[in-house]
Amino acid sequence: xxxxxxxxxxxxxxxxxxxxxxxxxxxxxxxxxxxxxxxxxxxxxxxxxxxxxxxxxxxxxxxxxxxxxxxxxxxxxxxxxxxxxxxxxxxxxxxxxxxxxxxxxxxxxxxxxxxxxxxxxxxxxxxxxxxxxxxxxxxxxxxxxxxxxxxxxxxxxxxxxxxxxxxxxxxxxxxxxxxxxxxxxxxxxxxxxxxxxxxxxxxxxxxxxxxxxxxxxxxxxxxxxxxxxxxxxxxxxxxxxxxxxxxxxxxxxxxxxxxxxxxxxxxxxxxxxxxxxxxxxxxxxxxxxxxxxxxxxxxxxxxxx
DNA sequence: ACCAGTCAAGGAAGC
DNA sequence: GCTTCCTTGACTGGT
Numbered sequence: 001x002x003x004x005x006x007x008x009x010x011x012x013x014x015x016x017x018x019x020x021x022x023x024x025x026x027x028x029x030x031x032x033x034x035x036x037x038x039x040x041x042x043x044x045x046x047x048x049x050x051x052x053x054x055x056x057x058x059x060x061x062x063x064x065x066x067x068x069x070x071x072x073x074x075x076x077x078x079x080x081x082x083x084x085x086x087x088x089x090x091x092x093x094x095x096x097x098x099x100x101x102x103x104x105x106x107x108x109x110x111x112x113x114x115x116x117x118x119x120x121x122x123x124x125x126x127x128x129x130x131x132x133x134x135x136x137x138x139x140x141x142x143x144x145x146x147x148x149x150x151x152x153x154x155x156x157x158x159x160x161x162x163x164x165x166x167x168x169x170x171x172x173x174x175x176x177x178x179x180x181x182x183x184x185x186x187x188x189x190x191x192x193x194x195x196x197x198x199x200x201x202x203x204x205x206x207x208x209x210x211x212x213x214x215x216x217x218x219x220x221x222x223x224x225x226x227x228x229x230x231x232x233x234x235x236x237x238x239x240x241x242x243x244x245x246x247x248x249x250x251x252x253x254x255x256x257x258x259x260x261x262x263x264x265x266x267x268x269x270x271x272x273x274x275x276x277x278x279x280x281x282x283x284x285x286x287x288x289x290x291x292x293x294x295x296x297x298x299x300x301x302x303x304x305x
Numbered sequence: 306a307c308c309a310g311t312c313a314a315g316g317a318a319g320c
Numbered sequence: 321g322c323t324t325c326c327t328t329g330a331c332t333g334g335t
Contacts, residue, residue, distance in 0.1 A: 008329080021330055023312050070329090073313095117327070118314035128315065161316070195326085196317085260327090 001269070001296045004064025004110065004248065004279040009053045009286045017049045021073045027080065039074065040087045046071040047096035051103050058107035062289055064248065064277045067113045071142065076134050101146045110277055111148055112248050114157045115139050121176040122162040122169045129176050140183030150186040153245050157189050157217050160204070163196035170207035177212075191217035191250065192235070194225035194259065201235040202228065209242040216242045219250035220269070221281075225259055233272065240274055252281040264288045268296055 008019070020042045027035045050067060057065050075082045084093055104111055119132040139156050148154035162169055177185065190208055192201045201216055201223065208214040218239035223232060230238075240247055251269040255262045261283050269278045269292070282288035 019330075021313095023331075025312065026331070070313095077313095116314065118316090120315060123315070125315090131314090163317080 001271070001293060002063045002246075002275070002277045003251075003269075003289050003292060004066060004112070004277050005053065005057055005062050005286055005289060006066045006114075006279055006281050007068045009056055010284060011286050012049070012052055012056055017052050019049055019068055019070070020045050021070055024074050024077045024079065027074045027077070037088050040089050040093060043072050043075075043084070043087065044089070044092055044096045047093070047100050051096070051100040054100065054103045054107055054109050054111075056286070057109050060286070060290060061293060062109075062286070064110040064112065064279065066279050067111055067142070069113055069115050069139065072138065076138050078131065097142075097145050104146060104148070110153065110248070111143075111146070112155050112157065112279065113139055113143070114279075117159065117161075119158055120161045121158075121173045122160055124172075133176070133179055136180060136184045136188075140181060140187070143187065144183050150183060151245070152187065152189060152215050152243060154187055155189045155215070155217075155248055156184060156187045157191050157248070159191055159193045160199045161193075163198050166198055166203055166207055169198075170211075173208075174212060189215045189217050189248075191219055192222050192226075192239075193219075194222040197226065200226055200228050200230065201239050202230055205238050205242060214242075215239075215244070215247065217247070217249060219252070221250075221252045221254055221259060221261075224254070232270065236270070236272060240276070246275040246277060248277045248279055250281055251278040265292050268292060268299070 022039055022042055027039065046068065050071065054065055072084065074080050084090060087093060115136055119135055120128060121132060123129055136156065143154060160169065160173065190204050192204055193199045201218055204216045209216055216239040218236055220232065223235050227235060239249070253262045253265050253267065254260060261281055263282065263284045265282055265288055280289050280292065
């Protein structure tokens with residue numbers, strides 16, 4: 001069972017290895033030089049924590065890691081717009097990125113990311129599109145700096161977000177997709193969602209894979225909530241067939257039948273004997289993953305005796 | 306040390 | 321055309 005940790009290790013956080021962030025409100029409330037110093041420290045901290053988490057995954061038989069999408073907070077805010085090179089102690093920032101890169105290579109942990117839920121390539125508002133393009137490009141830059149492959153082996157996963165006419169929305173999406181660099185385009189994949197009625201696996205496949213070869217991420221919980229009558233197995237294989245490498249799918253369970261993620265899993269991810277990496281979206285994070293692995297291995301022992 | 310309120314984002318729904 | 325909700329972790333300011 002190949003599992004991937006989603007952003008935070010609760011185990012390491014309890015030991016004091018925590019991510020930090022900075023809002024624009026905070027950045028702009030102090031002297032610029034003071035804010036830049038603080039931001040530089042935050043970014044170094046975040047890459048260093050990521051490196052520790054990758055090591056932690058490798059030590060615990062967790063094959064994948066979804067990087068946080070807030071490693072470099074506020075730098076691409078419209079009123080800030082800085083490059084990493086503009087920050088104090090850039091050499092130390094670069095060193096923290098190189099350390100993470102080396103650890104990823106050394107451990108063989110497969111890395112992905114899920115840029116903000118608020119990113120949209122389907123908005124009518126070009127300002128919002130531009131913010132989204134900039135945010136995606138920052139992810140591409142970080143992936144490039146980490147020497148991650150420009151392929152779906154290291155995917156950047158987003159949602160379509162907007163509801164409405166699939167034909168029209170997919171046209172808008174592709175028009176904006178073409179504005180992205182190769183760094184992003186070569187990694188971008190799309191995930192099914194349930195917040196409306198449109199973006200099931202089969203519609204994503206029809207409008208984005210069949211026409212543009214963009215792979216589809218299968219999320220079992222979103223599928224449960226919106227499936228247009230398609231079974232779990234059919235949706236799984238529909239999405240599976242869109243990848244040119246082992247897919248990264250999402251696994252979670254809802255709290256009392258809702259879309260709110262539960263703390264721990266009660267069941268196991270179903271992979272139909274296929275090679276899939278499951279990004280586990282459960283609140284107890286690595287505790288939930290270690291529990292799944294333990295139960296899975298116990299079941300393997302029972303069924304092979 | 307701890308707690309409650311704040312912050313960030315785009316879209317949808319409800320007045 | 322407003323406000324509120326959605327989500328979620330860290331930050332912030334008060335005790």
